[in-house]
Amino acid sequence: MSAPTTKNEKEQNELKYVEERGIKIKNEVANIPSERSKLHNPKMAICREMTLLTLMVAVKDSKIKLGCLEGVSSSGLAALQWKKMLKDKIDVTAATLDCLDSINVNCKNNYIHPIPFPLDFTRTPGITLPQQGEKEIHVCQARTNVLLHMEAFDFIFLDPHKSCTSYIDSVFVNLRHLGILCLIVPDISMFARSHQVVERMYSAAVIKTDYIKELAARVILGKLARSASQCNKGLEVLYTQSVDDFLLLCVKVHRGPHIADASNQNLRSVLHCRMCEERVILEKQKAPVENPYLLLPCTCNKEKIGKTAVVLGPIWAGPIFKPDFLVKMKNSSESLNLDKKSLSVLNAILDEVEDSIETRAENSECNEEEVVDKDTKCDQNTKQTENESVTNKNLESYTTKDNREHNGGTQNLKRPLDDNENSNSPTKRPKRVDLKNKSEKELWDHHFIPFYYNTHRWKMDAAKKLPKLAELIQLLKSDGFRASRTHFDSKCIRTDASLKQIAQTLKSHCNVYH
Numbered sequence: 001m002s003a004p005t006t007k008n009e010k011e012q013n014e015l016k017y018v019e020e021r022g023i024k025i026k027n028e029v030a031n032i033p034s035e036r037s038k039l040h041n042p043k044m045a046i047c048r049e050m051t052l053l054t055l056m057v058a059v060k061d062s063k064i065k066l067g068c069l070e071g072v073s074s075s076g077l078a079a080l081q082w083k084k085m086l087k088d089k090i091d092v093t094a095a096t097l098d099c100l101d102s103i104n105v106n107c108k109n110n111y112i113h114p115i116p117f118p119l120d121f122t123r124t125p126g127i128t129l130p131q132q133g134e135k136e137i138h139v140c141q142a143r144t145n146v147l148l149h150m151e152a153f154d155f156i157f158l159d160p161h162k163s164c165t166s167y168i169d170s171v172f173v174n175l176r177h178l179g180i181l182c183l184i185v186p187d188i189s190m191f192a193r194s195h196q197v198v199e200r201m202y203s204a205a206v207i208k209t210d211y212i213k214e215l216a217a218r219v220i221l222g223k224l225a226r227s228a229s230q231c232n233k234g235l236e237v238l239y240t241q242s243v244d245d246f247l248l249l250c251v252k253v254h255r256g257p258h259i260a261d262a263s264n265q266n267l268r269s270v271l272h273c274r275m276c277e278e279r280v281i282l283e284k285q286k287a288p289v290e291n292p293y294l295l296l297p298c299t300c301n302k303e304k305i306g307k308t309a310v311v312l313g314p315i316w317a318g319p320i321f322k323p324d325f326l327v328k329m330k331n332s333s334e335s336l337n338l339d340k341k342s343l344s345v346l347n348a349i350l351d352e353v354e355d356s357i358e359t360r361a362e363n364s365e366c367n368e369e370e371v372v373d374k375d376t377k378c379d380q381n382t383k384q385t386e387n388e389s390v391t392n393k394n395l396e397s398y399t400t401k402d403n404r405e406h407n408g409g410t411q412n413l414k415r416p417l418d419d420n421e422n423s424n425s426p427t428k429r430p431k432r433v434d435l436k437n438k439s440e441k442e443l444w445d446h447h448f449i450p451f452y453y454n455t456h457r458w459k460m461d462a463a464k465k466l467p468k469l470a471e472l473i474q475l476l477k478s479d480g481f482r483a484s485r486t487h488f489d490s491k492c493i494r495t496d497a498s499l500k501q502i503a504q505t506l507k508s509h510c511n512v513y514h
């Protein structure tokens, strides 16, 4: 009789404790939905790994000790992972509204000492926190919004159990200059399901589209940019990662009203054709467009009766990946021994960025050509070799840039050295960004092809087959377009060719029509 009991107990103990990246945490048994949402979610492991990787790069780039916060922490898992990996290079605070018992037990199980950090209403935000040892973290029982208003941090990670909107306004109040926010947004399918909820939460119009995941990411980034600009801060998106029904958004904040204004210029609307899923990002202007249908590359409005297009957004129309940051992440991933799944996602994003990015020079060249002759914009066959060589050089140039920084070269966005690191005096903060500085102008300069097309919707000739995605990408590239897979959706293709141009490519190469 005793054997099965022991076995059951063992199984129960295994259920109760979960190990992730060398951190053992207690997985509380939950009975009600609100408790269940706080349980350990193995799907989130990939987001926690990417966050850890982001923090590692941020620590490498910075010579000051970063103050890091795990904002909605039920078990303290992410905070413990950071502390175990980066030790005394960072100060870690884990905050939760629940009782601190669970975090305290998890700290002790992992040989880390939890120091209670009670909120003090007389403290000024930004004053250096009490010194933290190699095996210590601060634990704070407080509502996350209140803590975000009362303390300043350099790195904030939020993994809300429900909606993230309630944290967005408070997160930018005290996020320091060049501080990083990693935000997990759950339930992305809601964007396709309930447009009225999106309207209520993000003040943006959406409908179900083929590119809904990227649209959702850009709507949330738009909301982040608006909230940041209310605090005189501008946004730079480091990367956007889509995993199942979650999004991980990583943004860097630049302080200053000028940069906030410049950042706001990236807030645009999208004109979306409901007939063929063609889309175009509208210019930011106060005057109404006289015939908006002419802006779309399709002719659905002429062929069909009624209003064929809708205006969606506002969205963040700026770049959603920063190539040199991703290269740094890739370089750091070797020392972190990244999980296979995380590594494949990172590689997929890097491939996507490599094939989709346009440099400023290239873009301006294209614009000039557009002025000369709009219709021959895509007569890129002659430029094909030139384009390919530039695209291939993109990541190489970023790698070189990255190496320069590692070799001690100066870079304007890099935090200045702090001489008083060990003194008790308040730490010196990096200076505000001057927009006249060339490198800040280039914050949003790496133009990235927005959105993608779902190939599975395309009609096929009964006798012919639609080529496989890899083949289709090669065909488009051979016709002078940029094309790549996208990590947002495995059935989709990101390209600067319009649907009409894709159809032409298919027709000329394999007699398949759209």
Ligand SMILES: [Zn+2]
Pocket (backbone or CB within 6 Å): 273, 274, 275, 276, 277, 278, 298, 299, 300, 301
């Ligand atoms: Zn159309």
